[in-house]
Amino acid sequence: MNGPEIHLSVAPELHLFVAAERRGGRTALTTDGASTLGHVVESLGIPLTEAGRLLVDGREVPVSHIPAAGESVEVRAVQRPQQVPGAPLRFLLDVHLGTLARRLRLLGVDAAYFSEDIGDPALATHSAREQRVLLSRDRGLLRRRELWAGAYVYSDRPKEQLDDVLSRFAPALDPWTRCVACNGELKHTSKESVSGLLESGTERSYDAFAQCTTCSRVYWNGAHHSSLQTIVEDVMRTYGDVQTQRQAS
Template sequence: MTESPTPVVSLRFAPELWLFLRSRDRHESVRAAQDGTASLGHLVESLGVPLTEVGPLETAGRRVQPAYRPSGGEVVRVAAVGRPQQVPGGPAAGFLLDVHLGALARRLRLLGVDTAYRNDLDDDELVRRANAERRILLTQDRGLLRRRALWLGGYVRGSAPDAQLADVLDRFVPPAAPWSRCTACNGVLAQVAKAEVEALLRPGTRRTYDSFARCRDCGHVYWHGAHHRRLESIVAAALGGSGRSGGD
C-alpha cells in the first residue's frame, strides 16, 4: 500500500520579499507542505518571511487572512506591506529601535521623530516596551519580528544609517520637525537664553555662539557648531531638500 503524497501549497511572493527567503527559494513560486492544520501565516513565516512585512494575501481571486488554512494545490499570492504603511496611531506613532540601530536612532531624533533607544535591552524587554508604549519596533532581527506577542514591527532595510533612514521614512512617513529633539535621549528641545547655560559652556563656545537650545529631560545643551553643516546635509538629504516638516 502506497502513501498519499503530502499536499503542498504554492506561495508566490512579491519580489520585495525575496530577501527573506533562502536563496534556493528566490523564484516565482515556492512550494510549502500543508499538513492540514497549518495556517497560511505559519507557512509564510516558516519560509523566513515575517508577517510584519506582508501585505494582502490572495488565493483564487479573494483576500484571505493569515489565520486562513489553505488546502493542498492552492496558489497564494503574498504581497509586500504597502508603502506608506497605515499604522494604528497614524504617522505620529513613535518608534523603538533595537540595540544594533543606534546610528539610525540618532538620525531619526535629528529629524524630530519620537525615537526610543537603549543599548541594554534584550528581546523580551524590547517587545514588552514596544507593546506598553505602542511604539513600532524597528529591527533587522527577523526572529524578533516573528514573535507573536509583538503588536507591530518593521524590518529595516539597508546596512548604512542613511539608507536605513531613507527606508524608514519611505515606509512610515513620520512627521518631521528637525532640530526639535535631543539626539542623546529623545527629549524635547527648548530655546534658552545664553545666560542660562553660559556656565556649562567652554570659553571658545561662549565667545563664538549666542543661540542655544537645551533638552528638557537630560539638560544637554545644543548650538549650531562646526558640525552643524554636516548635520544639515543629513537632514536635507533625508527630506529630499523639500523643506518637508510637521507631517507634510
C-alpha cells in the same frame, strides 16, 4: 503523512528572506493541513511584519486562513507608505541601530533606543507598552508575539536605513526639536541660563542655544552643524512633500 500541497509565489522584495528555490516564481509547497497561512509564511523565513496582502486564488485572506490543497497563494510585500494603527507614530530601535536612532531624532521623529542589549523579550514588551514600531535587523525578534508592531531594516548603511524608514512610514518631520542623545524635546534657551554648562570658548562664540527638557544637554550651531544640516536638507527635499501629502490625505 504529507498534507495539502499549495502553489506559492513570493514578492521580489521578500526574496532575501526565503530559500533560493522559492525565488523563481510559483513553487509547490506541502503544508501540514492545520497551520495557518501566517505560520506557513513565517516558516519560510518571512517575518509577518514584512508580509503585506496575502492572496489565495486572487482574493485577500487573513493570516488565520488554513491553506487547502491546490490553492494558489501569493505573498505580497507591505505597501509604502505603511499605515500603522494608533497615533502618534513612534519608534523603538534595537541596540544595533544607534546611528539610525540619532538621525531620526535629528529630524524630530520620536525614536526610543537602548544603547545596551536589554534582550528580545524586554524590547518586544516595551514596544507593546508604549505602542512603538520596533525597528530591527533581527528576524527572530520581529516574530515575537507580544510585539505591538515592527519592521525589518533592510540595509546596514545608515543613509539607506533612514531612507527605508522614511519611505515606508512617512513620519511627521520636525527637525531640530529632539535631543539626539536621549530623545527628549528641545526648547530654546538663553545663554545666561546655560552658561554654567558651557566652555568659555563656546560661550564667547555663540549666542543661540537649545536645551533638552529631559537630560538638560545643551545644543548650539557648532562645528558639526553643517554636516547635520546637509542631512536635514537632503531629507526634507526628498520626503518633506511626501509627508505633507500624507497628512492632508
